[in-house]
Amino acid sequence: xxxxxxxxxxxxxxxxxxxxxxxxxxxxxxxxxxxxxxxxxxxxxxxxxxxxxxxxxxxxxxxxxxxxxxxxxxxxxxxxxxxxxxxxxxxxxxxxxxxxxxxxxxxxxxxxxxxxxxxxxxxxxxxxxxxxxxxxxxxxxxxxxxxxxxxxxxxxxxxxxxxxxxxxxxxxxxxxxxxxxxxxxxxxxxxxxxxxxxxxxxxxxxxxxxxxxxxxxxxxxxxxxxxxxxxxxxxxxxxxxxxxxxxxxxxxxxxxxxxxxxxxxxxxxxxxxxxxxxxxxxxxxxxxxxxxxxxxxxxxxxxxxxxxxxxxxxxxxxxxxxxxxxxxxxxxxxxxxxxxxxxxxxxxxxxxxxxxxxxxxxxxxxxxxxxxxxxxxxxxxxxxxxxxxxxxxxxxxxxxxxxxxxxxxxxxxxxxxxxxxxxxxxxxxxxxxxxxxxxxxxxxxxxxxxxxxxxxxxxxxxxxxxxxxxxxxxxxxxxxxxxxxxxxxxxxxxxxxxxxxxxxxxxxxxxxxxxxxxxxxxxxxxxxxxxxxxxxxxxxxxxxxxxxxxxxxxxxxxxxxxxxxxxxxxxxxxxxxxxxxxxxxxxxxxxxxxxxxxxxxxxxxxxxxxxxxxxxxxxxxxxxxxxxxxxxxxxxxxxxxxxxxxxxxxxxxxxxxxxxxxxxxxxxxxxxxxxxxxxxxxxxxxxxxxxxxxxxxxxxxxxxxxxxxxxxxxxxxxxxxxxxxxxxxxxxxxxxxxxxxxxxxxxxxxxxxxxxxxxxxxxxxxxxxxxxxxxxxxxxxxxxxx
Amino acid sequence: xxxxxxxxxxxxxxxxxxxxxxxxxxxxxxxxxxxxxxxxxxxxxxxxxxxxxxxxxxxxxxxxxxxxxxxxxxxxxxxxxxxxxxxxxxxxxxxxxxxxxxxxxxxxxxxxxxxxxxxxxxxxxxxxxxxxxxxxxxxxxxxxxxxxxxxxxxxxxxxxxxxxxxxxxxxxxxxxxxxxxxxxxxxxxxxxxxx
Numbered sequence: 001x002x003x004x005x006x007x008x009x010x011x012x013x014x015x016x017x018x019x020x021x022x023x024x025x026x027x028x029x030x031x032x033x034x035x036x037x038x039x040x041x042x043x044x045x046x047x048x049x050x051x052x053x054x055x056x057x058x059x060x061x062x063x064x065x066x067x068x069x070x071x072x073x074x075x076x077x078x079x080x081x082x083x084x085x086x087x088x089x090x091x092x093x094x095x096x097x098x099x100x101x102x103x104x105x106x107x108x109x110x111x112x113x114x115x116x117x118x119x120x121x122x123x124x125x126x127x128x129x130x131x132x133x134x135x136x137x138x139x140x141x142x143x144x145x146x147x148x149x150x151x152x153x154x155x156x157x158x159x160x161x162x163x164x165x166x167x168x169x170x171x172x173x174x175x176x177x178x179x180x181x182x183x184x185x186x187x188x189x190x191x192x193x194x195x196x197x198x199x200x201x202x203x204x205x206x207x208x209x210x211x212x213x214x215x216x217x218x219x220x221x222x223x224x225x226x227x228x229x230x231x232x233x234x235x236x237x238x239x240x241x242x243x244x245x246x247x248x249x250x251x252x253x254x255x256x257x258x259x260x261x262x263x264x265x266x267x268x269x270x271x272x273x274x275x276x277x278x279x280x281x282x283x284x285x286x287x288x289x290x291x292x293x294x295x296x297x298x299x300x301x302x303x304x305x306x307x308x309x310x311x312x313x314x315x316x317x318x319x320x321x322x323x324x325x326x327x328x329x330x331x332x333x334x335x336x337x338x339x340x341x342x343x344x345x346x347x348x349x350x351x352x353x354x355x356x357x358x359x360x361x362x363x364x365x366x367x368x369x370x371x372x373x374x375x376x377x378x379x380x381x382x383x384x385x386x387x388x389x390x391x392x393x394x395x396x397x398x399x400x401x402x403x404x405x406x407x408x409x410x411x412x413x414x415x416x417x418x419x420x421x422x423x424x425x426x427x428x429x430x431x432x433x434x435x436x437x438x439x440x441x442x443x444x445x446x447x448x449x450x451x452x453x454x455x456x457x458x459x460x461x462x463x464x465x466x467x468x469x470x471x472x473x474x475x476x477x478x479x480x481x482x483x484x485x486x487x488x489x490x491x492x493x494x495x496x497x498x499x500x501x502x503x504x505x506x507x508x509x510x511x512x513x514x515x516x517x518x519x520x521x522x523x524x525x526x527x528x529x530x531x532x533x534x535x536x537x538x539x540x541x542x543x544x545x546x547x548x549x550x551x552x553x554x555x556x557x558x559x560x561x562x563x564x565x566x567x568x569x570x571x572x573x574x575x576x577x578x579x580x581x582x583x584x585x586x587x588x589x590x591x592x593x594x595x596x597x598x599x600x601x602x603x604x605x606x607x608x609x610x611x612x613x614x615x616x617x618x619x620x621x622x623x624x625x626x627x628x629x630x631x632x633x634x635x636x637x638x639x640x641x642x643x644x645x646x647x648x649x650x651x652x653x654x655x656x657x658x659x660x661x662x663x664x665x666x667x668x669x670x671x672x673x674x675x676x677x678x679x680x681x682x683x684x685x686x687x688x689x690x691x692x693x694x695x696x697x698x699x700x701x702x703x704x705x706x707x708x709x710x711x712x713x714x715x716x717x718x719x720x721x722x723x724x725x726x727x728x729x730x731x732x733x734x735x736x737x738x739x740x741x742x743x744x745x746x747x748x749x750x751x752x753x754x755x756x757x758x759x760x761x762x763x764x765x766x767x768x769x770x771x772x773x774x775x776x777x778x779x780x781x782x783x784x785x786x
Numbered sequence: 787x788x789x790x791x792x793x794x795x796x797x798x799x800x801x802x803x804x805x806x807x808x809x810x811x812x813x814x815x816x817x818x819x820x821x822x823x824x825x826x827x828x829x830x831x832x833x834x835x836x837x838x839x840x841x842x843x844x845x846x847x848x849x850x851x852x853x854x855x856x857x858x859x860x861x862x863x864x865x866x867x868x869x870x871x872x873x874x875x876x877x878x879x880x881x882x883x884x885x886x887x888x889x890x891x892x893x894x895x896x897x898x899x900x901x902x903x904x905x906x907x908x909x910x911x912x913x914x915x916x917x918x919x920x921x922x923x924x925x926x927x928x929x930x931x932x933x934x935x936x937x938x939x940x941x942x943x944x945x946x947x948x949x950x951x952x953x954x955x956x957x958x959x960x961x962x963x964x965x966x967x968x969x970x971x972x973x974x975x976x977x978x979x980x981x
Contacts, residue, residue: 603798679802717805724801 001364002300004061005307009365011059012072017099017317017332019092020069021106023076023267024114026050031080032117040198040515040532047268047518048205054267056216058236060229064256064308065213065236066263072315075100078270079114081514082124082150082322086111091324097766098330100320123514124149124322127506135502137468141461142649143451144499144545145444145642147272148506150321152514153534154271157339157427158278159436161522162261163254163287166246167203173527174200181530192530195537198517199527206264206518207245214240251287251297255305259312261522266334268518270319272442273335273428276370278435281340281355288354299357306361313370331641331762333368339425341384342375342404347422349379350404356387362398363391368763375425376723377404385716392715392732393707400430400731403723407432409691410728414634416540429638430666430695430729431544437524438540439533439629440694443503445546445639446496447646448553448614449653449663455484455491462580462651463659470494476572481565485557489617496621499545500633507543507628511535541631544694547618548639548646549663551600551670554611555655559597561610579652582659594656601669603680608687615688623692636694637667644771662774666697671777678702678718686725693728701733701775733775740764740776789826796836809837809859818846818854825850828857841901844884851887852894861898862931863888867909868917876908885921892925900927904966905935906958915966919973930977932967934958 001009030049034042055070069076077084084092089102089110119125127149131139138144147153161170174196181196183189214237221233235252242249243257258277265275277283291297318334340358342350362372374388388399402425410432411421424434433440451469454461459469472487511534519533520526526537563570570589583590598606618635625633639646647662655670657663664670667685674681678700685698707715715732722730743750747765764772796810803809810831817824817840824840831838840854841862855861865888866881867873873881891898900922904910922930935957943950958966967977 679799683798714806717802721802721805724805 001307002304005304005311005364008059008061008308008311009367012311012314012367015073015315016101017073017075018101018103019089019106019320020071020074020076021109021114022054022070022074023050024079025109026053027078027080028114028117038194038198039513040194040517041201043268043515044198044201044205044517047202048208050267051205051209051264052212056212058213058216058220058233062308063232063236063252063305064259064312065217065240066209066259066312068263068267068316073317075317075319076267077114078152078319079118080122081152081270083115083118083122084110084320084322085115088320088322088324092320095324097768098320098332100317123152123509126509126513130505130509131502132498134468134498137466138495138498139502141450141464141466141468142447142646143454143468143495144446145645146502146506147442147444148510151272151319152269152516153439153441153510154269154275154519155273155427155431155433155440155442156271156438156519156523156533156538157276157425157433157435158258158261158522159423159524160278160283161436161524162244162248162257163283164247167207167244167521168246170521170527171200171203174203174521177527177530188530195515195517195520195532195535196527196530198515199521202264202268202518203521206260209264210240210244210260214238248287251284251291251302252305254284254287255309259309262336264518265522266316269514269516271516271519273337273431274316274318276336276427277338279342279350279423279425280338281352281358282344282350284354285352288357302354303357303361303364306358307365310361310365310367310370314367316369331766333371333762335428336370337427337429338362338370338372339375339402340372340388340399341377341380342425343377343379343408343422345419345423347418349377349381350375351380351384355384359387359391359399363394366394366396372399373426374399374401375404375407376401376719378723380404382716385719386712389707389712389715389719393704393712393734395704395734397731397733400729401719402426402430402729403690403727406690406723406726406728409726410694413691414540414542414694420539426695426729429640430697431636431638432694432728433542434540436522437538438542439523439538439631440540440542440544441507442544442546442636443506444499445548445642445646446499446618447549447650447663448547448618449549449556450646450650451492451495452488452553452556453650453653454495455488456576456579456654459491463649475576478572481557481561484560484565485613485617488557489621492617492621496545500625503543504628507534511629536629536631541627541629542694543627543629543631543633544636545622545633546639546642547615547635547637548643550611550614550618550637550667550688551664551673552653552655552657553614554600554607555597555664555670555673556653556657557610557614558599558607559593559654559656562597562606563593575654579654582652583656590656590658592656593654597655599655599670599673600664601674601681601684602676603683608684611684611687612689619689619692634694635692636696637688638695638697639663639665641771644768644774648770662770665774666699668697668699671774679721682718682722682725682727682730686722686727690726690728696728698722698727698730699733700730701735703736704734707734737776740772744769744772744776789823789830792827793830793834796831797834800834800836803836807837809839811839811841811862813841813862816843816845818842818850821847821850825854825857828854832857844887845879846883846887848883848887848890852890855891855894855896859897861891861896862901863891863898865900865902865918865922868914868921872909888927889925892927898927899929899931901931901933903933903935904958904963905955906962907955910958910962910966912969915969919970919975922975923973928974928976930970930975932963932970932977932979934963934979 030046057067092100093102181189217233217237221230224230239256243253244260248254248257317332344350408421420434454469456475459471461468472490478484515532523538531537578586598604600607622633622635643663643665651659837859839860840858843864870880963979970977
């Protein structure tokens, strides 16, 4: 990287996140005044008020401009969704990990203006007020989590619209849709009109936001003494007057158009998993090619512009949660994820010059954000995969690797058009979506081992003694494994019902009270339908529930089947007693459960067949249920860091895991359960029917030596093998356990150590000790070939 | 284990063999001590088109070796010390049979990689490498892996409270290995260190 980028990179690493009250203050001001507009218009006008009044920041080295807060790392809050208490602010300010400093004036504004207005009005308050006791019991017991109590539905990725059209063009599309409204025959026409008007206003808001950057750049240019910088500022002003009002004409404008779009989406609401630029390499390729041919751009200049954009991503920490506890670790990462390679709309190889350019940028920048991935199709060249693996081998957790052909197959199974599927990819951690056309909403994690625990206790949560499930029979009376599994299915059915009933209410609350007109502008076919992103406007509307701990659940069932029903060496009563007492005084029993059970991850049919049963049981319960937006439910398997939380909420399990220890992550084997090396893990993982999911996550931790010599070729072969077996995703943590221990002991020396956590990378030192230990304990694969 | 049991394990990894060009390596001890099993396993692999490699010291019945040579895709063939007396001192047997067998395999056109375990003070003298080169060149054997002696086993001896019979020997340095490799490359061999 050049000196400018190096300075900016240093600054974004060193600047500490802090909480900016600007957004909360402006939003509260607006809502306190406007009492008459329709809900969509009120959202749009509030957004416009924000974009008109928020501070404009242009840093001295910047080429790509715009911040969500008033400065880099200034992190706004979203009180209309969830309103921080003063205690929250205090904890965020002082907790050991992922601190957001909160100054005195912010606390005062929060106390005097924000809390009084939003108490009882925030989405979080509305949601909890509507939930049933059954829902609350299961939620509090750690059966499932609920995404929308903290953040708005998001999980979408830009298609190619902003590279083809300006917001003014989209306003014309809106005008056309408005003109077509049929008030005589369409009972929803007036709702559609309000929604379309709101979209139009939100387009104005972002055009104005860009214009204000142009004004600021001109103002700075007038004062600038360095003629080179003066020229740059003039160019910035020119770019900001072109995009996003009009379609971009060149590479620089295309990058800036994306960034303004991104800022619009993440300022309007704090959408889950941020927002991502979609198939960035493919979208930018025509601009790159044209500028290179005309001589207007060199590869170095293009790289510099992208690196300036990377800094921008890293400047935006995730908005902090509410209801936080001091021990709880958050993450600064907001899950923007750059997809590279894959397929083109026509199904041909999508790797191009910009793909390799972006990989160089990723390699150069080594930043927490944005995350990045390879979309690897069988049609993509090995050179692309190996370039990616070179970066992986450096050991900071990026990029992760996806099976692009499988992503297409998953989307097709869900009923998408083939071209929409090919233009799709993944966002967040591993979640499959049709970019620019789908709202795919993750609604919460689901604790599979806990469901088994409740089953074994006849509907009672043994951690609290509270009845949270259904009475499915006293496990001591079960005479066969099949009987136990039937009870597990019944319990699962009941608890998924509870979750989905809650989701239905929450979906309608968002559809009614929290439209997202700016995001709706960008997603097909919200304009054509005159419907909001949160109300079924997109072409596809999917709701996900994420299964957590499939391996822990499988190993636990396997232990019961093997020891109690097949071999009859342990009685159910003994097992339940031992679990209730967390194996105290029963270490021998625990060790035989831990060591002498056929476990998932060893290419062992006994255990892997149980995994298929667990998979099918969860799939049958969830997949195909109708949501409230004309779409339906699907499953995926990722845990982010939730396997640690769910583990802490689950007592000892029959696989020999002690109470409170983490569950298995993603679809990876339970920590330490895989003993036959990575090929066996891959074989076992392929027993899941990935095509019937919306994403799965497989973590493998390798030491760096594994990539030396022809190691990259071997890892490449391993990846290709997994993908031939229809695996969805694989990622490699390349560090030695020694390094991690050293980092734990001397965090100050390892502040830049990034590890792959579970679908995203994070600074090792920002993780809680429990999560740190878990990463250390994941089986370290010593060598592939011997 | 029976041959079908071994094949069940082998076939689990077939997809990885497809991607990497790999297959089954039969190693030991000396696999040719268990002739019946090895021949049956090789035949079973051939029937399923699994590539096979046989890792042998060459100290085997020539008839057996001739029979399996048609079933094996690649030999990893140990060459330790060219002087037969010295060979006997360090391995317990003379090397004439080993050299004859190697010549026979080479003449039958088998694919062979020569593996030389390099132990300083035992077989890393210039004379030994000269003799190897002289023997291998006319046979048309071009591929050599130099395997540096290592002491990874000494910890195990300690844990078993046994004294290591190899305690007096030290591993060669990287630089030494490079020198030996260069020596052989000079005579036109393709040499890998490790492998």
